Every structure is written in C-alpha cells, then in structure tokens.
Amino acid sequence: MQAEAGLRVKIGLEVHCQLTALKTKLFCACSSDYRSSEPNEKICPVCFGLPGTLPVLNAKAIEYATMIGLALNCTVANRSLFYRKNYFYPDLPKGFQISQYDKAGGVAIASAGSVDVEGKSIRITRIQLEEDPGKLTYEGTIDKSSYSLVDYNRAGIALVEIVTEPDIEDAREAKAFLEKLRSTIESLGVSNGELDGAMRCDANISLAGGARVEVKNISSFKEVEKALNYEILRQKTFSGNASSETRHWDERRSITIALRSKEEEQDYRYFPEPDLRPIVLQPETIEGVKKTMPEVADARASRYAKEFGLSRQLAKELSANKDLSAFFEECAKLGGGYQEMAGLIVGELSGGLPAGASALPPQEFVGLVKMVESSAITRAQAKEALREALRTGGHVGDVVKQKNMSAVVDERAIAAIIDRVVGARPGALEEARGDKKSFSYLVGQVLKEEPRAQPGVVAKLLAKKLREK
C-alpha cells in the first residue's frame, strides 16, 4: 500500500495514560480506584465541581509525570503551569478541564523527547498533566442514542497526555510505538495499562499531506490498529481528499463516524488556572527523581548487553518484561552462563513466572543452566525439565533425575546415529551440502533419533561428514 505514489501516511498520536499507581485523584482526596464502584460513588465536592471548592494538587502525580518525561527522553520544565481548557460537555463537572498547554504562554511539564521503535525515532512533542473527565454511557451508539447517563467517578483521575509528532507511518508502527510506550510506563510502576480505559488514544491521520483527520475515542491499544487501518482505507477511497474533521471510533461497528468538521472546531479559550500555583521543579529535584526512578526497558537492555554480554536481541526481549528482568537479575547473582540463562528465561518463562508455593527458586534455575553449560544435559532437556516442573509444581532437579536426563557427549555414538539417519535418506547429504535449510533438517532428524545429543556436536560432526565425502 505504501508503494502507491504520493499516498504517504502521517500519523500523530495523543495518548492518555491514567496514573493508576496513585491512590487518590489529581486534585482531591477521592480514591482513584473507581473501576469496581457503582456510578457516582467515588466523588466529592471538588471533583464533582461544586461551586466554592478548590483543587489541591497531588504531589505524587508531579513525580510520576516527571518520571515519564525522563523515560521518554524529554526535557522536564523547571516551571510549568496549569491552564483551563474551557468547553461544555455533560461529563465535565466544572465546564473546563484543568490541563496544561504549550501555547499562549503555557508550559507543559515535559517536552521535546523521543521514543525508539524498531530502530526508528518517534518524536514526542510534549507531555502534560491533566484531569480525566467523567464518562458518558449511551443507550445504543453515540449517533443514535436518545439519552445518556453520566458517571463522574472517573472525573478528576490523574492523566498524562503524551503527544507525538506525525512521525508514524502506518497502523502497525503505531501499535509498536504504543506497546513500547506502555511497557516503558509500566516499568516505571506509575500506570497499569491493562486496566480498562487506563490507556486511551486519539489519532491524527493525514494522507499525502492532505487534510488532517482526528479520530477520537480509541479506548484501548487493541483498537488502535483496527481504527487506523479503517481510517486510512476510508481516506484512500477519497483519493486523499478527506476533509478536515473530527471522527469518532465506534468500537462495536468498527468504523469511524463524523463528529464535526474542523470549521466547527472548539475554541477552548485556554488561560492560566488561577486556583493553582505553577509547578516548580528545581534541577536538583529532577535529578533526584532520575536517580531513584525504576529503570526503563531501553536502559536496561543496554546494561544487560554491556554487563552480561547478552546479544542485543536477547537483551531487548528480556528487558521488555519487568518481572522476567527482575528474575534474571536474581539468578545472575548466583553465577554465569548469562546468555544461556537469559535465553531460557525468555524462551520458557515469557508466559509468566510461577508464583506462591510453586515459585521457581533462582538457585534451582541456575543449577539447571549450569547443567546445560557443562553439557551435562542438553538445552532441549533443560526446557523439558523446566516445563515439567512448572506443570507439576515439582523441582527441576528432581525432574532431571527422574527422567534420567543426560547429554550424549560421546562423539562416536553420535556419529553412528548420523550414519544411520543419512543412510536412510539417500541424496539427503548431497542436498545439505549447499543448502542451510536441508542441513538444519538433517540436524533435526538426528536430534529426533537421539534427543540427548548436543545440537552443536551434531552440527559439527555432520559438517565433518560433508567435508569427508
């Protein structure tokens, strides 16, 4: 699709991420845990917008937003301001949202960052702190509903809005960016993206420099790819002549619906929030946050490559998962064979570490790694033992013993098996000579005959056999 002349796609995202690790809302002491509540249960005079009440800033939210800013390679502002974004909507208790702004004298808490996605840099325009509005529930769909219900439990929940430059070129890349963003924010421990609606996103899409269309209401990252692909296709049918407008992603029907044209676009009448003082962050404060904040995946990956000599790919895969990284570091304290160790963790434990009574003790795991390293057992056997132990809740060491696992290191024995396998397949040896795939196939066949054989030894002997002929 990219090949079609002139139809270059430009996508910019606005990601809204709730700081779910906060116990209370952004400007009041209401519990932020609203998901299991009855409608309009988690509200107080402040977040319900009763007249005469005043916002009091949650200091922890500033710290979390600073962490996100630093993790996304942004410049964190020493002095930023809250602004009022004025618009009428039934889910907005005060008739304005307390937010930040980067124009009209406004300064957002962090700006000018970047995120590395699959070797490409996606620029971050700004990060701002703001309050979530309430939530409307429609009867049926937004365009056909005859009434809607308002739940203000969500009103006042702390949000961080992350705005990107239009650097994203297709739906797949958008998804990769969002996954990266999510894992980064999760590793900071400030937000749990798995909670319903904790991470939402609006997208700005234009084709071939045509009009910019904003798609709102993408309520989860799963929906992003669908919504973007739909919208790109829709715009292509207009040959890039889409009109400038705001559209709504209808999850149920998997289509975007026109909400309003840009000419009818709201004038939000931003101005500084007079009830709050500026956010002042001394350089020492920002340094302090930097020093104490949890390491994010990217930084961790480089450290793993440097400190443990892991291959880049493996370091990246391992560090993307916070729990696995923590387990790896526990194990690494007990001894070497890091590459083998990391490989086994990523390969076998990605589905989640066993917890509680069936938890895998690092000593046991490291023992298993050492057996592979010393060629006492094969990697395949280690994997099998691990799976078995996880399935039954037993010890890996016991499984190895019970199953009588041991690697066959006797080269003569392996050579005999190779002869047998080759002998049964006339011509196979000739094929394998020039073709890697056929070679691997033969190695596989040998291992099938003798699972305890070391793949490395098999390959070495097979190569020798090829040279002999």
Added chain:
Amino acid sequence: MVPSMVGHGEISAEEYIASMFERIERLDLGIHAYLQLDRGGALDKARALDRRVKNGGRLGKLAGMGVAVKDIICVRSLQATCGSKILEGFFPPYSATAIQRIEREDGIVLGKTNLDEFGMGNTTQNSAFGPTMNPWDLSRVPGGSSGGSGAAVAAGMASVALGSDTGGSIRCPASFCSVVGLKPTYGRVSRYGLIPYANSLEQIGPMGREAESVWLLFEAIAGHDPEDATSSTEPVRPLRAGGVEGLRVGRIKEFFGEGAQPKVKEKVMDGCARLETLGAKVGDLSIASLPYSLAVYYIIAMAEASSNLSRYDGVRYGLSAEKGTVDWNTAFSRTRSEGFGEEVKRRILLGTFVLSAGYYEAYYVRAQKVRELLTREFTLALKKFDVLLGPTMPVLPPKLGEKVTPLEDYLIDINTVAANLTGLPAISVPCGFVDGLPVGMQLIAPRFREDVLLTAAVAFGKGQGLKSPPLAEAA
C-alpha cells in the same frame, strides 16, 4: 464588645442573638439585607454557649457575635444562591474555611445576605431576589456587591459581617453604608467555600461598625488553609501600639481625579487632615498606570468569570430549565438563558470574547502585563509611604433604579479595583457625611500589612462617636 460581655456573663448570648433577630424582624422588611435567616440554628448555638459560660468552659474570641454572611460564601446546610436563580435549591454540603474558623471561635451565623448576582455589581440591584436599600436613605443603594452585609451591619442587624471583594465589593458598601470594610491581602483568607467570580482577584473579608470588631473577625478568619493552594502562611502581625504617630500617608492624585464628586473629595481631604493631627505625615504621589486599572480589571474579571460560571449547566445541581427531551447543548442553553441575569450574561459574553482565539493576546495577555506594571508601581510607592489614601467611592450612594449605562456603572469602581489587581490589602473607613449620606476613606497597605490598616482605622475612629442610621436608632 460582645464576646467579653458574654464571657463575663453580663449578657446571655441567647438574649443577645434573640434581640438581633427581633431587630431584623422590625427593620429588614424595609432594608432587605437578608435573603435567608437561620434563627433556629443561631439560637441553639447561643444557648450552648451560655451553658458553657455557666460551666466555666473555654470561650472563643468571637463568642456570641452575630455574623451576617454574604450569600456567595458557603455555610453547610444553608441554601447558597449567589443572588441568582441558577443555583435554585443548592445546599452546599460544606462550610467555607472562613465559616469553620468563625464557628470555632464561637461566632454565630445569623443568615445569608443579599448581593449582586455572583458578586457582579456595585449596587446590589443585580440580585435575582430584589434590591437591598441603604439604611441611611431607603431610596438609595447600599453599594455592592456585598450590599446586604453592609446594610445589615449598618442597621445593627448583625454584630459583624462577611463580604467578598473582587473589585471593591466589600469597600464599596462599607463606604455607602458608613461601616468599616477590609479587603485582605490576596492569599490571606482561604477562598475555600467562596463561590468564585474572579479567582485571582477576590478575597473574603470582614465588615463591622467599629474597626476593633473588624480586626477581631479578621484575625479569626486569616491564615493558611491546605484546601486553598493560593493561601499564604504569612503570620498576622499585631496592631501597632503607637497608633498613627509617624505613619507616612500618601495621597494618590489619581484617586482625587475628575470623576470624583467635589464634596466627596473635600470630606476625604478633611479625613486626611485629621490623620495629620493624630500624628501622621501626609504627602502626595501619582501612580501612572492607574487610569488603565479599570479596563484591566474588567478584562481579567470577566475572563475568569466566563470560565467559573460554565459549571452551571443544570446537570448536577441548581436550576434545570429544560424538562423535555432535547440534545444537551439546547438544554444547557435554556438553563443558562433562564437562570442568569442580564449583567452576568453580559460579563460571560465579554469574558468569552476576550479569551477567544485571536483576541486573547490583545486583551487578556496585555491586561496581565499592565497588571504587573501596576503592581510594580504600587510596590515602589509603598516603599515611600506606609499607606496610600483616597476616597473609596468617588460618588455618594446613587438612587435606586437610577438609569445608568453599564459603562457608567463600571466607572465608579475606579478607586477600588487597583487593590484587587495588585493583591494589596485595602480598607474603607467611615469619613463623615455629605447631605446626610456616608463618605468612605480608603487606605491601602503593603502585602500582609492589614495591621497597619487596622491600626489607622482604630485611631481614626476613636472619639468620632458611632453614628447610626436614624431608622436604626428609632428601632
């Protein structure tokens, strides 16, 4: 004063509060200072206080004082109207911090007083519940927007009162009703529970017939409040023992400008002379940016107001005019069209305009720059002088229903708005009468120096004798 009399058992709080309600019954039909009374609640509190006196319990500094509260300040379980139809049926589930502090010091809330809708006006005629009359002349306005509080105090229908001052709303009625009214330094009194008109400008403040009772109420309500991020931790200083001896008083030339009525100017010059005889040193000065203050004030106040008043949409509380099934936009419009009065609508429209894309820089941003300039000029002037002085209101109280254009109406705020723009504390003290109508003198001090203002007010009021409106004397 009342607290010491109650404390010494010279009067019972119940008798005193009951007598106050009797006065209200006799006088308020003609004045209409109150929108709502809490006789039952007030008498209960008075009786509890009397029991405590008998048992030798601790008494607060405001023990037994009857406090009238401008109906823009929330008192738990009393209806809050802001003088508007749009808040119909709204009973706040909380009390303003100022009210909590008054009650902690055993002050007793008598009821809620009339005001210009949402504090927007200087006559109290912009109330959805009818105007308040000036106790000195029932055919005239009491000033505004805290006109109900000013009139209640002047007619002896409250010991003291709370007002709020966004552009002069305490000082104007203090001047027109011949009482003392203080607008504290911005950040001095918590705004929690004050229903906002323009957040960056306004403060809750005390009003009373004597400077001493105003000080007492001020000390009770001042201080930092964690519920108001803009409130200050600066401690309140005690009144000066030496009175105004050696006090450097600066007369602001612009406050005695063309717009001021000559007789009013004369009275204030007399007041100035009296300060001199009390030991003050009087000089003159000019503040160059003052002529712009009115325009700057109205731009900023209306901008903030347009945003503050957005929440009244009929969805959660207050008036909901639309009963049928329409889209939300239509429902919001109908509620707001019906619920707001003309002046409020005018200010919402103008405020919306000055914040609009393309105009924001020209109006709001520029106004903020002039505001900074004005603050610098005042700060500089207050290095040379301890207080700055002028007439509070350039005119005598106008007749009720007098036809003026909105612009003419805004113009009489010319001397009061600067203190709000700069955040400086300012007071209006009674300064004699012209043709039987009160004149007020305004003093402005450096930030957090309310002690200087009240020291001067106490000294100035001494030996003047406390005049009461004729109708209140008869009562």
